[in-house]
Amino acid sequence: MGSPTSRPAGDGSAPAPLLSLRGVTKTYGEGDAAVRALDGIDLDVVPGEFVAITGPSGSGKSTAMSIFGCLDLPTGGEYRIEGIPVQDLSGDVLAALRNARFGFVFQQFNLLARTPALENVAMPLVYAGVGTRERARRAREALSVVGLAGREQARTNQLSGGEQQRVAIARAIVNAPEIVLADEPTGNLDSKKGAEIMKLLTALNRDHGITVLMVTHDATCAAYARRQVVFRDGCIVRDDGKEAAS
Secondary structure (H helix, E strand, C coil), rough: CCCCCCCCCCCCEEEEEEECEEEEEEEEEEEHHCCCEEEEEEEEEECCEEEEEEECCCHHHHHHHEEEHHCCCCCEEEECCCCCHHCCCCCHHHHHHHHHHHHEECCCCCCCCEEEEHHHHHHHHHHHCHHHHHHHHHHHHHHHCCCCCCCCCHHHHHHHHHHHHHHHHHHHHHCHHHHHHHCCCCCCCCHHHHHHHHHHHHHHHHHCCEEEECCCCHHHHHCCCCEEEEEEEEEEEHHHECCCCC
């Protein structure tokens, strides 16, 4: 699979943000029961970066990930994708945006039970209206990228945890997204399988030009990223390695 989008021009100037949060807040509930999950976040992600968002439980990192993936909207502030304000987009446009530009990887693999790997991977293409033959071709290619060539007809219950997460990653990249959002992608795996998944995400970023934004509480996983952003109490308390990927 080739790079899904052009990368920053080589004129020495700083690349424009692909994703940008400005003064973003998120509040759940009302009155005395209100919980402020994000408290004025400013965060840019440029094309080609591999960013790990870390922090303790309740720090706001998963809320930020949901906003980045257009799964939720800020209460205040602004989220822009390539300069376009997300809050101005309709629900249908947001759904199309998610399907076309983002790939999602979760701690829970969210695969269809007893369904062949090929069909699981092809599912986003069904929603995109891609024909049957082309769906199968792209799904096979994605499975090959994640090291599962020859396992296309293996059913979910015949796969190990690591293989299931590879299928989930293949599903995330089958639409050639610009951005993969990974929320605790190794949370259900042992350390060996977790390392394999992190190496795979690193290769997708390095070799295929996919921007990777990962939420993790695991310092070992975070160390694979070129940039680490630490959340605490809904705020960013540290941002290391802001350089864009070369």
